[in-house]
Amino acid sequence: MLIKTEGFVLKNKKYGETDSMLTIFTRKIGKINAIAKGARKPKSTFLAGIQPFCYSDFVFYKGKSSLYNLSQCDAREIFYCIREDLDALTYGAYLLELVEAVTNEGQTNNRLFNLLGKTLSMLANKDQKDFELQTVVRAFEVNLLAYSGFKPHVHSCVNCNQSNFKQIKFSHEEGGILCPKCFTVDPFASKISETTVRLANYLLNKDILEIQKLKVNEALNNELKLILKKYIMVHINKYQFKSLDMLDKL
Known part of the structure; x- marks a missing residue:
């Protein structure tokens, strides 16, 4: 299932060798944790829109686990x-x-x-x-x-x-x-x-x-x-x- 929503990146942590674990406050689905696979590679298309403070348009897909997987990210404002x-x-x-x-x-x-x-x-x-x-x-x-x-x-x-x-x-x-x-x-x-x-x-x-x-x-x-x-x-x-x-x- 694909989910499209805008959101603010609250946190970006290293996950494995080349991936990032993101905490994102989204408009449609609230706060979520998402894996951005390959995000730490120099030529990753995710780099611009997944740093803390970034306001971006995201596309996620969710499998059987509780984690979301980042499929697409387009930065609106990187602040x-x-x-x-x-x-x-x-x-x-x-x-x-x-x-x-x-x-x-x-x-x-x-x-x-x-x-x-x-x-x-x-x-x-x-x-x-x-x-x-x-x-x-x-x-x-x-x-x-x-x-x-x-x-x-x-x-x-507050009492009386x-x-x-x-x-x-x-x-x-x-x-x-x-x-x-x-x-x-x-x-x-x-x-x-x-x-x-x-x-x-x-x-x-x-x-x-x-x-x-x-x-x-x-x-x-x-x-x-x-x-x-x-x-x-x-x-x-x-x-x-x-x-x-x-x-x-x-």
């Missing part, structure tokens, strides 16, 4: 500029790791697929005037969580649904903000400012293309970054991202 810039490469690798972590094999997610495409395009053109890299990454994180079923509850108290209060804490375990009356629900809840909560809500309600020039105070961005980092670790159950070590050094 070469991402590979030429250290910041873009590192943050781009982080986005791919996040997508791989939250997606289940064979389960489609068109909103996340479109979000990844828009964000990679922005990273590839990040040298444009007034582009705010950190704002874009925070927006990607919070919307990835929302599109994957882990949307943080930031419009009212009250919304009129000044002091706020964020409970990673409960999945959202707590009002003073509910602080005892999670004694390990983190302090969070009202402004950071408003920022999270704003990013959740805007298309990522609309916020790429949004300037956010560094301290505010860092507070949301730390909140989301722990939230991602708790709810995605992934505690180590290879790219995060590099991100912390940038």
Whole structure:
């Protein structure tokens, strides 16, 4: 059975002497693992479209095993500029790791697929005037969580649904903000400012293309970054991202 679909290459690993094992986030059949036979040969027709970040049209066939076999690959966008810039490469690798972590094999997610495409395009053109890299990454994180079923509850108290209060804490375990009356629900809840909560809500309600020039105070961005980092670790159950070590050094 032949399957035609577009997709983003999340990972490319050596498989045997001349083959590659690919992890691809496709529009039609979700995340899959596929073997690209002969892809490591110098004259392989697959080379251009199977590197990480590549957005390509794929044709797969599937036999009796659970693995797909790549039959044809035509690159639409290779995002070469991402590979030429250290910041873009590192943050781009982080986005791919996040997508791989939250997606289940064979389960489609068109909103996340479109979000990844828009964000990679922005990273590839990040040298444009007034582009705010950190704002874009925070927006990607919070919307990835929302599109994957882990949307943080930031419009009212996650425990009692009250919304009129000044002091706020964020409970990673409960999945959202707590009002003073509910602080005892999670004694390990983190302090969070009202402004950071408003920022999270704003990013959740805007298309990522609309916020790429949004300037956010560094301290505010860092507070949301730390909140989301722990939230991602708790709810995605992934505690180590290879790219995060590099991100912390940038």
